[in-house]
Amino acid sequence: MTYRKRGSLVGIRYKMKDFDELMTVVGNHGPYQRWILGVFVMPTSFFIGVTVNLLLFQVEVPKHWCHVPGIENTSLSAEEWKNLTIPRESGEFSSCSRYKVEWQHDGAFVINNITQGCDQGWDHDKSEFEETMATTNEWFCEREDYTNHVYSLTSAGNTIGTIILPVIADRYIGRRLMFFVVLAVHAIFTLPVAWTTNYGLLLSLKFFAGLAFETVNMMSYITGIEFLAPERRNTGCLLTFLGWTFGTCLTSLIAWLIPDWRYLAMISCLPATCGFLYWRYLPESPRFLLSKGKISECATVLLQIAKKNKKTGVSRAQLEAELSILWSRQEKEVSLLEALRYPKLRVRMLMLFVMSGCLFLTYNVVFLGVTVLSSNFFLSHFVLSISELPSNGLGWVWTHYLGRRFTCIATFLSTGAFCVAATFCLEDKWAMLAIASCIRLFSTQLIYIATMQSAEIFPTPIRSTAFAWMVVCGLGAAIATPYILHSGFGDAFPYWFLSALMLLCATLGAFLPETIGLPLPQTFRDSEELGKGRPLTTWIHHWNHHKYVPASPEEPNNQELRSFQ
Incomplete structure (x- = not known):
């Protein structure tokens, strides 16, 4: 049998029932788990909440109306000029038509009761947003669906990435490497969006950036959960959702302070860039390593956990012997x-x-x-x-x-x-x-x-x-x-x-x-x-x-x- 005294393991004579039981040897609720939750899982969920929700403010379409030149030649306010030159439809100012204005030689003007399209561009309400994708690119009227296409292509990328990338993580490269891969994907394909004027290129960039959204959240959550004791997994899930909620709340403040979609796009890259600070400290999930038969690497991670949790008397030989037994019980097919x-x-x-x-x-x-x-x-x-x-x-x-x-x-x-x-x-x-x-x-x-x-x-x-x-x-x-x-x-x-x-x-x-x-x-x-x-x-x-x-x-x-x- 096994004896423990004051946190030390004297010897292992019987085989472990499962991996959770082995985790009790190195500590399944200690400083290491608190570090994983407090320094990795919750901050990652927080920044994912910020990143994902910033897109909502970038694609918002504010109220807009036709630009009618000539106000500078009058003493009218912007609101008075709009009342004179923009027709109303169902009580609201028209978004796609304006009255025809004829200018006289003496500087006087005549407004005809004849409407025409917005051939001089648009003005928009700046009380909430200085610029959005729609206002910068003038995605109005016959192009009003362009903004929806951006959001839809991002969601499509999210869906396809969620189908493909976790499978690659499970079968080949693991949770840790996939976490950094999707961070890089998001940053690489999001940053150029701020300077892109070509609509087709912008859609392509948003699609590929969307591949990362759900996968990065998934990798951080699953990695964190796999380090926790059964009775602490509920807390891990709670902290994940709290991080996300606080992140979405902060998004409102960020967008209110910086109401320009280009800056918001660049800000959304910052969490992905900062995520690489985890490169040196974030281990691979020992459960994944065991599932792939990487006994030595798994033992190394478990020894790091034992050291952080101050569990003494745990040897590599003991861990590798137990891991080999657990590995022999596993199915090798991961589809x-x-x-x-x-x-x-x-x-x-x-x-x-x-x-x-x-x-x-x-x-x-x-x-x-x-x-x-x-x-x-x-x-x-x-x-x-x-x-x-x-x-x-x-x-x-x-x-x-x-x-x-x-x-x-x-x-x-x-x-x-x-x-x-x-x-x-x-x-x-x-x-x-x-x-x-x-x-x-x-x-x-x-x-x-x-x-x-x-x-x-x-x-x-x-x-x-x-x-x-x-x-x-x-x-x-x-x-x-x-x-x-x-x-x-x-x-x-x-x-x-x-x-x-x-x-x-x-x-x-x-x-x-x-x-x-x-x-x-x-x-x-x-x-x-x-x-x-x-x-x-x-x-x-x-x-x-x-x-x-x-x-x-x-x-x-x-x-x-x-x-x-």
Whole structure:
């Protein structure tokens, strides 16, 4: 057996049950884990929140109208000149037409009641934005969709990058190197955008820059989670979401202080550049190294963890011997398709994909379907961002104390109930705003829960890939958002539709295993047997999960260490 006294390991005689048990030897909750969370995971999520949301302010289209030359020859104010020369359409100044102005030899002018196009360019409202992509390039009227194309191509790049890059990380280069690759991709393809005038080139640059968005977030989160003890993974997820939320809030302030899209584009490159400061200090995930059979490199990282956590008596020989045994138990195939060979795992994977699509769709329908403080774009963005903070705290409390499965089911049902309530409040602006805020809060909490469940259900060899496909399913489902909002079936239809989806997801969530307190699955077999000994009909939570320890898959003559005394 193994003995520990005052943090030292005297000897290892029996084989470890799993990698999480080996992590207890080098320390799975100590200074090293606090460094990973506080210095790497949370700051990275913070800067990703800033980078991604700055794009929203770059592609905003402010109010605009035709430029009519000649005001300098009059004593009129800009507002008076606009009232004289710009026709109104539905109570608003026209964006694409102006009255014809004829100048006399004596300096007088005549305004004809004849409209013409904006042949002299445009002026725009500068009360919020000095310049955006649309105002600089005059993407108005017949070119008004150009801004949407920029955003769509960026999102397309994000989707394709999420499909391809995590697979490369899982199968070939690892989490660490992929993290730096996507940082470089973002910086290289974003910086030239500020000086690009060719529309085709700009679209290409935004597409390739978009490849990095979700992958860099994924690499930092998964890397951090794989260093943590089972009971601390909830905290890791919380800090990730808090970093993102604070980052999105700061974006509003940055854009308000610097309302010029060129400077915002350059600022969005700074986090990616600063990310390379981690190059010397960020290790590769030891779980990934083990999954690829890199025993010596994995032992080196574990020794670094032991040193930082002040765990003495841990030798390379002992670690490599244990790692070799764990490696011998692993499947060597790392394709996502390998999961299809395992009945329970493939069903759980399908359920998580469906749930991801439904919750992303819900989030986007509420985000785009309800306008908050439309008179101030910066304040509106800040309010919507800060409203996610309660969901982060609630997500942590619920999943930590009430369990993952119960929280998943309860949150889907709560979201569905508020969707039903929304159908009765469509005529009451403030009641609808309150209901929509609750839906947004719970849908954000659902993203938090799904993120945690995916990390705890999928095995190490495909953890990044499977999580990536969850995001892809969500992004794909979000494409349907405008069609649901403008279906023609009435204003209540989107909310009845969402309530049905929430009921479906709550039902699916009931069949997911409760993972609170369990080790991260290292192999496909671990994932397949996840939840064994934990009945679906039993509510497992913080106060009783220790009573449902999974049975050992090992033979009696290969007794595992369940704890270190």
